[in-house]
Amino acid sequence: MKFPTTFSLKQIADIISCEYVGQDDYPVLGMNEIHVVEKGDIVFVDHPKYYDKALQSKASIILINKKVTCPDGKALLLSDDPFKDFNKLTTFFQPFVPCSQSIAATAQIGKNTVVQPNSFIGNNVVIGDNCIIHSNVSIYDNCIIGNNVTIHAGSVLGADAFYYKKRPEGFDKLISGGRVVLKDNVDIGALCTIDRGVTGDTTIGFGTKLDNQVHVGHDTVIGEKCLIASQTGIAGCVIIEDEVTLWGQVGTNSGITIGSKAVIMGQTGVTKSVKGGRSYFGTPIEESREKLKQLAYIKKIPEIIKKMDKK
Numbered sequence: 001m002k003f004p005t006t007f008s009l010k011q012i013a014d015i016i017s018c019e020y021v022g023q024d025d026y027p028v029l030g031m032n033e034i035h036v037v038e039k040g041d042i043v044f045v046d047h048p049k050y051y052d053k054a055l056q057s058k059a060s061i062i063l064i065n066k067k068v069t070c071p072d073g074k075a076l077l078l079s080d081d082p083f084k085d086f087n088k089l090t091t092f093f094q095p096f097v098p099c100s101q102s103i104a105a106t107a108q109i110g111k112n113t114v115v116q117p118n119s120f121i122g123n124n125v126v127i128g129d130n131c132i133i134h135s136n137v138s139i140y141d142n143c144i145i146g147n148n149v150t151i152h153a154g155s156v157l158g159a160d161a162f163y164y165k166k167r168p169e170g171f172d173k174l175i176s177g178g179r180v181v182l183k184d185n186v187d188i189g190a191l192c193t194i195d196r197g198v199t200g201d202t203t204i205g206f207g208t209k210l211d212n213q214v215h216v217g218h219d220t221v222i223g224e225k226c227l228i229a230s231q232t233g234i235a236g237c238v239i240i241e242d243e244v245t246l247w248g249q250v251g252t253n254s255g256i257t258i259g260s261k262a263v264i265m266g267q268t269g270v271t272k273s274v275k276g277g278r279s280y281f282g283t284p285i286e287e288s289r290e291k292l293k294q295l296a297y298i299k300k301i302p303e304i305i306k307k308m309d310k311k
Helices: 009-016 048-055 082-093 288-299 301-310
Strands: 002-008 019-021 027-031 041-045 061-064 075-078 156-159 164-167 170-173 179-182 193-195 201-204 279-281
Touching: 002 009, 009 019, 009 027, 009 075, 009 082, 027 082, 041 048, 041 082, 048 061, 061 082, 082 170, 156 179, 193 201, 279 288, 288 301
Parallel strands: 027 041, 041 061, 061 075, 156 193, 179 201
Antiparallel strands: 002 027, 019 075, 164 170
């Protein structure tokens, strides 16, 4: 998430009422999670295991719960609870604004685009030309939709990330301030759910097609001309490269990459990153030819046992 204008380190510290290490006028351009952080951004860290990763990341400002040696050229925000203060910043820069209309006054809808009855188009949504938004679709604030896009009935774009911190009193939610971005020529089936990024974008690339009842988790990036079949569940922070095919009921772990032109057969659990240009099957995932050989060998076990008993 980039801020609408450059803020100073002191201004950010004042928003969350914390101490800081760095010049008062040190420039702060935005805030992001560590996997998408850029120079000028804030990143938060609240566990010693990840201190070094955060301090050595591209982030310029580290929101941290311990005073540590600050790397050259960077700044620190010292917080008792970085998770909670990161939420405060999200709420400050991307507050929830109720909308009393079916189509928000700030939404932009392109030429020849049709919005069917009972759909909701939120604040600052941009929809391109020649799109069809079928009935009962909900498009939350700040989503960006390209040209020639079809979204079928009951789908939801921009719901919150499934991201929680466990505390003694229960689960504390990380507030989502990101977006969903659909490129040109994307088709979204009925009853799909595409979560927005926590601070960045959940992106679906040019020409990609989703079947009915597909879930796409926060900050996932899906490439161009992919095919994703029904009841597939894609976790957060996944990278799916161009021309990948996911058949029905595929599920993925978070933070993995599926290489270009890979084919994932139905009911496969994608437990790790896989290379492109190959076919995969099973849980845990393996190349499909190898996995099918293993299953054939397993079927032969009773026969082998009978032969051994006869001996």
